[in-house]
Every structure is written in C-alpha cells, then in structure tokens.
Amino acid sequence: MKLSKLYIYGLIGILLMEACQLNTDKEKTQAGKPAADTLAYAYEDYIKYSSNLIKTSETTDTTFFAASYPVFDEPTADRFVRMALLGNDTTTVAEAAGTFIGEFDRFFASDPFPRVWTSASHAKVYSITPTYLALAIHASSYTGGAHGNYATIFKHYDLQANEPLALGDIVNPSFQNELTAVAERYFRNQENLGVNQPLEGTYFFDDGRFSLPDNFALESDSMLFLYNIYEIKPYVNGQTELRVPYADLERLLTDRAKRIITELNTPIEP
Incomplete structure (x- = not known):
C-alpha cells in the first residue's frame, strides 16, 4: 500500500520553496539574511499530523498543519509575525495546530466518509530596512469541497513607530x-x-x-x-x-x- 505522506512532504516542500525557505524539517531553523543595520531573524518550520488515518485501496493519508515563519529576537517584531501568521499575537503555532487537528479529529469521528484536511501557512521576509518590515504569507488549505483555497497576503510593520502599516x-x-x-x-x-x-x-x-x-x-x-x-x-x-x-x-x-x-x-x- 502506498503511503501518500510522501506526497504531503512533496507538497510542503513546494510551498516552502515558494516562500523562499530551504527545508521542511520540523524544528530546523535557518539564519536570515537581513539588510545592514536591520533586525536579525531565523526561519522556523513546524508540522503536526493527526493520528487518525484515512485509508483507501491505494493510499493512507493523514491531516496535517504546517507552518514556517521568521523568528525575531526583538519582541515587537516577533509579535507582529505571530499576528500576521495566525491572526492573534498571543496564540502559538503549536496551539493553532492543535486547534486545527482537534477540529478535524472531531469531524473524523462523526463523518462516515471523511477527507483529509490540510493547512499550510508560510511567511517570509519580503522586505526589511532599518525602519520597515514586510512579510509575504503564502497560505493554502483544504477542508472539503471541490478544491482547496490558497492566497498570498502582504503585511507591513513600521519598526520605527512600532505599529502595523495599512x-x-x-x-x-x-x-x-x-x-x-x-x-x-x-x-x-x-x-x-x-x-x-x-x-x-x-x-x-x-x-x-x-x-x-x-x-x-x-x-x-x-x-x-x-x-x-x-x-x-x-x-x-x-x-x-x-x-x-x-x-x-x-x-x-x-x-x-x-x-x-x-x-x-x-x-x-x-
């Protein structure tokens, strides 16, 4: 029986390349390359799987939540990244993953014909200067239906004024x-x-x-x-x-x- 987790890893790899990241290991980080006199950062990758498997005659799939994002030592910049990625600067990536997987697991228990869910969100530093930080967030998800959804969202932060920009x-x-x-x-x-x-x-x-x-x-x-x-x-x-x-x-x-x-x-x- 083929394990379509290989496909999942391939999908995550493509998304990470689109987000200009270099690896998909769960806890591996990579040093950022900011402009001179700007904040230093490192990329972190995270992935969590559901323990509930969906089997067919050909494959065994599982739901997953994946994210990659820059981590800053500077607290205000780091809060901005979490807000941009998760919509909440107090929620951690692990908590968001747990919520997503938990919702799927409840769905799995009640649906006789469940489908795999996927959530992949990857933030990259789009621009950084001494007073400005911009993120590009590439997100895709599937929770049923004819096809999944994807989007690229830009977020902006004034490092000088310590506030988001619109x-x-x-x-x-x-x-x-x-x-x-x-x-x-x-x-x-x-x-x-x-x-x-x-x-x-x-x-x-x-x-x-x-x-x-x-x-x-x-x-x-x-x-x-x-x-x-x-x-x-x-x-x-x-x-x-x-x-x-x-x-x-x-x-x-x-x-x-x-x-x-x-x-x-x-x-x-x-």
Missing part, C-alpha cells in the same frame, strides 16, 4: 480615489481593455466599478497590488498582479511611504 499609511486616504483612477489605467492596459469597456461579466468588481485590494507590496520602483483567487476573476484564473509605478504616484505618497521607498532603494553596504 494602505492609508502609504497613500493618504484623501487621495485614494486618485490612486484608484491611476491604477485603473494600468489595469485596463494590462488586461487589454478599452477606456470605456465595461468590467461587468468578466470581472467580479462590485457594480462593475474598478477597485483596488488592500493587499499590496512596496517594491523598489512600484506598488504591487495583488488580487487573490475569487476576488475579481474565476478560480481557474488564479491570482492577478497589478503594478503601478511610483513615477505616477509620487504626489500621492505619504512622507512615511517616501522614507520607506528611499530605504528600499538604498544600496546595502558590505
């Missing part, structure tokens, strides 16, 4: 409509749409009006806006990336955003 901290809320108008021009060009071509039918924008997600990343020369699956297109189309150059946003950016972008473009001294 879109309103990058572009002043009074300029959000102008930001949306600029971004729509790039979206229509990217999607090969005419200036007045309707968005209804092809996209899932409310009332057919273009809108931006709150999910964004700061890159060296542009803002990246990421629409995850189902946000504006059918599942089969996956994620949609939209980049808007800073050259068209300069007048809309806050002073804090300009500081961060300057740091992102400052060469790292050897």
Whole structure:
C-alpha cells in the first residue's frame, strides 16, 4: 500500500520553496539574511499530523498543519509575525495546530466518509530596512469541497513607530480615489481593455466599478497590488498582479511611504 505522506512532504516542500525557505524539517531553523543595520531573524518550520488515518485501496493519508515563519529576537517584531501568521499575537503555532487537528479529529469521528484536511501557512521576509518590515504569507488549505483555497497576503510593520502599516499609511486616504483612477489605467492596459469597456461579466468588481485590494507590496520602483483567487476573476484564473509605478504616484505618497521607498532603494553596504 502506498503511503501518500510522501506526497504531503512533496507538497510542503513546494510551498516552502515558494516562500523562499530551504527545508521542511520540523524544528530546523535557518539564519536570515537581513539588510545592514536591520533586525536579525531565523526561519522556523513546524508540522503536526493527526493520528487518525484515512485509508483507501491505494493510499493512507493523514491531516496535517504546517507552518514556517521568521523568528525575531526583538519582541515587537516577533509579535507582529505571530499576528500576521495566525491572526492573534498571543496564540502559538503549536496551539493553532492543535486547534486545527482537534477540529478535524472531531469531524473524523462523526463523518462516515471523511477527507483529509490540510493547512499550510508560510511567511517570509519580503522586505526589511532599518525602519520597515514586510512579510509575504503564502497560505493554502483544504477542508472539503471541490478544491482547496490558497492566497498570498502582504503585511507591513513600521519598526520605527512600532505599529502595523495599512494602505492609508502609504497613500493618504484623501487621495485614494486618485490612486484608484491611476491604477485603473494600468489595469485596463494590462488586461487589454478599452477606456470605456465595461468590467461587468468578466470581472467580479462590485457594480462593475474598478477597485483596488488592500493587499499590496512596496517594491523598489512600484506598488504591487495583488488580487487573490475569487476576488475579481474565476478560480481557474488564479491570482492577478497589478503594478503601478511610483513615477505616477509620487504626489500621492505619504512622507512615511517616501522614507520607506528611499530605504528600499538604498544600496546595502558590505
């Protein structure tokens, strides 16, 4: 009988590579490579399996919870990582895993035809400067249905002010409509749409009006806006990336955003 745990390990390996991590051993850590004068960190990997096995004529599967994430010695940065990864800065990864596995085990006991559940969340340091930390969290899950779900979520933290950052901290809320108008021009060009071509039918924008997600990343020369699956297109189309150059946003950016972008473009001294 084939053990499809081998498949599970393969899946986790792929997800970890997507999150720019180098191994899948349960407690192995890896030194981070931050920019000069920034916080040091190490990656930690965790995995927990259910003891309830689901057997078929060909395979034996088991539910699992997997996570990998950077660990900082600095307490506020470390709390930010836990909040970003788990939605709660007081919950540990082991506690979250126990909750997930416990829910499956109760389901397993009552369902005559249970399916394997999976949860894999992998956070990587997307950017780090002397005053700024950004995480990219790659998450996938399956708890039944036709297919699983996956998403990439960006989270931002001001190391200088010790507080999370949102879109309103990058572009002043009074300029959000102008930001949306600029971004729509790039979206229509990217999607090969005419200036007045309707968005209804092809996209899932409310009332057919273009809108931006709150999910964004700061890159060296542009803002990246990421629409995850189902946000504006059918599942089969996956994620949609939209980049808007800073050259068209300069007048809309806050002073804090300009500081961060300057740091992102400052060469790292050897």
